[in-house]
Amino acid sequence: xxxxxxxxxxxxxDAVGKWVQKAYTFERRRSITAEGGFSAEAYxxxxxxxxxxxxxxxxxxxxxxxxxxxxxxxxxxxxxIVLEPLSQALIAGxxxxxxxxxxxAAHWAPLVASGEKMVVLAYQERASRYRLDVCSTKATxxxxxxxxxDGWTLxxxxxxxxxxxxxxxxxxxxxxxxxxxxxxxxxxxxxxxTRGYGTMDGGRAAELQLADAPAQLISLDGLVxxxxxxxxxxxxxxxxxxxxxxxxLAITVDYMNTRKQFGVVISSFQALRHRLADMxxxxxxxRSMSYYASLKLNAPATERRAAMARAKYQLGxxxxxxxxxAVQLHGGIGVTDEYIVSHYFKRLTQLEMVFGDSLHHLGEVxxxxxxxxxxxx
Amino acid sequence: xxxxxxxxxxEFREDIRAWVAANLPSDISHKVFNALHLSxxxxxxxxxxxxxxxxxxxxWSKEFGGPGWNSVQKHLFEEECAxxxxxxxxxxxxxxxxxxIMAFGSPEQQARFLPGIASGEVWWSQGYSEPGAGSDLxxxxxxxxxxGNSYIVNGQKTWTTLGQYGEWIFxxxxxxxxxxxxxxxxxxxxxxxxxxxxxxxxxxLDDSVEVNEVFFDNVEVPAENLIGEENKGWTYAxxxxxxxxxxxxxxxxxxxELERLKRIAKAEGVYDDTRFRDEIAKLEVDVVALEMxxxxxxxxxxxxxxxxxxxxxxxxRGSEIQQRYSxxxxxxxxxxxxxxxxxxxxAGWQGDxxxxxxxxxxxxxxxxxxxxxxxxGSNEVQRNIVSQxxxx
Numbered sequence: 001x002x003x004x005x006x007x008x009x010x011x012x013x014d015a016v017g018k019w020v021q022k023a024y025t026f027e028r029r030r031s032i033t034a035e036g037g038f039s040a041e042a043y044x045x046x047x048x049x050x051x052x053x054x055x056x057x058x059x060x061x062x063x064x065x066x067x068x069x070x071x072x073x074x075x076x077x078x079x080x081i082v083l084e085p086l087s088q089a090l091i092a093g094x095x096x097x098x099x100x101x102x103x104x105a106a107h108w109a110p111l112v113a114s115g116e117k118m119v120v121l122a123y124q125e126r127a128s129r130y131r132l133d134v135c136s137t138k139a140t141x142x143x144x145x146x147x148x149x150d151g152w153t154l155x156x157x158x159x160x161x162x163x164x165x166x167x168x169x170x171x172x173x174x175x176x177x178x179x180x181x182x183x184x185x186x187x188x189x190x191x192x193x194t195r196g197y198g199t200m201d202g203g204r205a206a207e208l209q210l211a212d213a214p215a216q217l218i219s220l221d222g223l224v225x226x227x228x229x230x231x232x233x234x235x236x237x238x239x240x241x242x243x244x245x246x247x248x249l250a251i252t253v254d255y256m257n258t259r260k261q262f263g264v265v266i267s268s269f270q271a272l273r274h275r276l277a278d279m280x281x282x283x284x285x286x287r288s289m290s291y292y293a294s295l296k297l298n299a300p301a302t303e304r305r306a307a308m309a310r311a312k313y314q315l316g317x318x319x320x321x322x323x324x325x326a327v328q329l330h331g332g333i334g335v336t337d338e339y340i341v342s343h344y345f346k347r348l349t350q351l352e353m354v355f356g357d358s359l360h361h362l363g364e365v366x367x368x369x370x371x372x373x374x375x376x377x
Numbered sequence: 378x379x380x381x382x383x384x385x386x387x388e389f390r391e392d393i394r395a396w397v398a399a400n401l402p403s404d405i406s407h408k409v410f411n412a413l414h415l416s417x418x419x420x421x422x423x424x425x426x427x428x429x430x431x432x433x434x435x436x437w438s439k440e441f442g443g444p445g446w447n448s449v450q451k452h453l454f455e456e457e458c459a460x461x462x463x464x465x466x467x468x469x470x471x472x473x474x475x476x477x478i479m480a481f482g483s484p485e486q487q488a489r490f491l492p493g494i495a496s497g498e499v500w501w502s503q504g505y506s507e508p509g510a511g512s513d514l515x516x517x518x519x520x521x522x523x524x525g526n527s528y529i530v531n532g533q534k535t536w537t538t539l540g541q542y543g544e545w546i547f548x549x550x551x552x553x554x555x556x557x558x559x560x561x562x563x564x565x566x567x568x569x570x571x572x573x574x575x576x577x578x579x580x581x582l583d584d585s586v587e588v589n590e591v592f593f594d595n596v597e598v599p600a601e602n603l604i605g606e607e608n609k610g611w612t613y614a615x616x617x618x619x620x621x622x623x624x625x626x627x628x629x630x631x632x633x634e635l636e637r638l639k640r641i642a643k644a645e646g647v648y649d650d651t652r653f654r655d656e657i658a659k660l661e662v663d664v665v666a667l668e669m670x671x672x673x674x675x676x677x678x679x680x681x682x683x684x685x686x687x688x689x690x691x692x693x694r695g696s697e698i699q700q701r702y703s704x705x706x707x708x709x710x711x712x713x714x715x716x717x718x719x720x721x722x723x724a725g726w727q728g729d730x731x732x733x734x735x736x737x738x739x740x741x742x743x744x745x746x747x748x749x750x751x752x753x754g755s756n757e758v759q760r761n762i763v764s765q766x767x768x769x
Contacts, residue, residue: 001379001380001381001382001383001386001449001672001675001676001679002378002379002676002679002680003378003672003673003676003677004378004676004680004682005378009378068378249767253767253768253769256768257768257769267768270761273760273761273764273765273768274757274760274761274764276763276764276767276768277693277759277760277761277763277764277767278760280686280690280763280764280767281690281693281694281763284670284686284687284690285666285667285670285694288666288669288670288673289662289665289666289669291378291669291673292380292665292666292669294378295378295379295380296380310661310662310665313658313659313662314662314665314666362655362658362659363655365658365661365662366651366654366655366657366658369639369654369657369658369661371636371639371640372636373631373632373633373635373636373639373661373664374628374632374635374664374665374668375380375665375668375669375672377632
């Protein structure tokens with residue numbers, strides 16, 4: 001029972017932290033948002049640090065690292081509210097290496113790891129909300145119709161695909177005779193069209209339309225694979241949120257120790273100090289549950305799913321509180337675009353609603369509840 | 378980074394579990410599991426069983442006859458006891474005054490007082506708060522005037538937990554009014570059988586007499602009962618606060634009570650009510666998060682690091698969770714929590730409790746636990762401390 005980071009993990013944290021500080025300034029982020037919410041250059045920078053291959057095995061060109069390394073890296077990116085979606089690369093790497101047929105994995109995993117190709121998850125549909133098992137996109141086995149004997153075609157519509165119109169390929173859930181499968185579709189495939197848009201946090205997403213689009217099979221056990229991929233995403237998002245909250249608290253403390261009213265710095269006022277104490281509480285509860293999520297990511301599926309639900313519920317609660325109170329404690333400037341804290345608040349707001357919000361996960365926790373209690377239950 | 382306990386720690390846990398199973402009287406654990414009334418005899422019986430094993434002072438160093446356990450072992454011991462339904466150890470002797478005697482007392486004082494504490498034979502009380510000195514403890518007024526070889530003590534202590542059973546009381550007393558209030562306080566050990574000591578119980582809202590007022594009317598206390606130096610008492614008392622960090626979160630008990638809440642909710646038919654079940658689910662996550670925070674503090678102590686800013690959060694969160702599970706248990710019983718039938722809170726009662734028997738103590742427990750956010754440094758004071766650290 002040990003919560004220390006290894007020297008390697010500390011060095012990884014340092015490297016990412018330094019890149020964020022030097023190369024991903026608030027001004028750069030602002031211009032990325034203005035240009036659509038995604039920068040291929042920034043994604044390349046992240047790839048050059050080796051991060052896109054964190055969960056790809058070494059013999060496929062990745063770093064072959066584990067959830068704790070993922071957690072450390074995502075936290076640092078969260079601290080700089082980086083828009084480019086490393087969590088998607090982590091998901092793609094894990095799914096390709098863990099579930100795809102050997103040839104498909106051998107071809108795509110190295111490309112994900114190097115950053116040459118960006119692959120993102122496309123599972124959400126208008127009707128599915130946060131559920132993973134609601135899927136009306138259909139997969140049909142292609143046979144002798146000129147699209148390849150072993151191949152598949154997909155028809156349907158996916159929503160809220162992170163940086164979806166900038167991706168080189170999508171991992172798409174689709175049903176085969178009513179049972180969910182998981183497929184890979186390359187951008188530029190016939191019948192695949194996207195409509196990109198900015199998101200409320202300054203990032204980018206897209207709608208994906210598929211009309212008999214050619215696809216390669218990743219797994220016929222698609223729901224199991226998708227749940228695993230989403231859990232990788234949840235653990236990454238929890239870690240990212242801790243970084244965002246940590247920095248949000250630091251910004252707020254700084255402000256309160258500087259801003260004077262009534263002749264004193266506003267950090268003198270007890271009501272505001274207590275608010276800070278409550279924010280600190282939420283941050284540490286969140287950090288504790290982020291550790292929990294990462295440490296449970298390699299547990300058997302049932303245990304893992306239950307753990308991610310618990311973690312995402314806590315993180316959602318914490319994110320919302322810390323974000324809201326940070327704005328509140330800044331007074332008027334907290335709601336301006338010019339000042340930085342609203343951007344942290346918006347990122348926290350968005351992250352709560354990615355991979356299931358608090359209420360959704362409360363339902364999951366509730367549904368999975370056992371007689372026993374505690375971390376080791 | 379690893380969540381699992383080491384094989385050695387697991388083995389330690391299993392040894393403790395076996396010992397507790399063999400030595401904890403089942404009539405006592407029955408009362409604890411069902412929140413029934415525990416008598417003085419019950420509490421002292423368990424204390425003496427632990428004392429005989431050398432585990433009443435389970436946090437004591439080997440130098441003083443303790444088992445010399447590290448932070449993880451202490452946590453596992455406390456957990457196994459709590460999960461098995463052992464009563465909370467009355468802390469005033471073994472956990473509060475003993476460390477002060479060990480750190481600041483003379484060899485004579487150690488030889489005189491520690492054995493009685495370690496064995497569970499002597500019941501100790503804490504004399505800190507006064508009617509005018511609660512959160513502002515340093516403003517205490519109970520006076521100790523040196524006269525020859527004695528101190529003459531005059532004043533009043535309040536909120537003295539289980540003081541009606543106390544044989545000795547350790548007191549913060551004022552020995553000087555010069556300078557800042559903290560610099561005029563001494564740490565004095567007083568025999569409660571001394572002439573001039575009067576104990577008066579305070580009835581609490583749950584009808585229990587868990588706390589007392591203790592009056593000192595010209596009580597003569599031998600000067601050799603002073604711990605350390607005069608006017609250094611505040612420092613000694615603060616030393617106490619830098620210990621027992623994770624125990625205060627009471628997460629082990631929280632796990633046991635959460636399991637009990639689920640049983641009660643099922644029995645009362647509300648476990649399948651979505652809205653009620655969701656409230657339990659929230660608490661479920663709260664308990665996991667608290668336990669993770671406790672483990673982080675323990676792991677930090679284990680690797681010799683400062684557990685920083687997190688330890689201050691444990692009391693706040695732990696007390697809120699205690700209040701919440703007691704609240705939900707009462708709400709699970711619903712209207713059948715309302716009858717106040719005292720006999721039903723005693724073990725072995727066979728009558729009609731109006732609701733199920735498990736409903737009988739729930740309202741009183743809920744009322745009693747409102748104290749948890751107030752004592753041990755109110756949660757408002759704790760937030761002052763947390764925010765001070767955050768603001769730097």
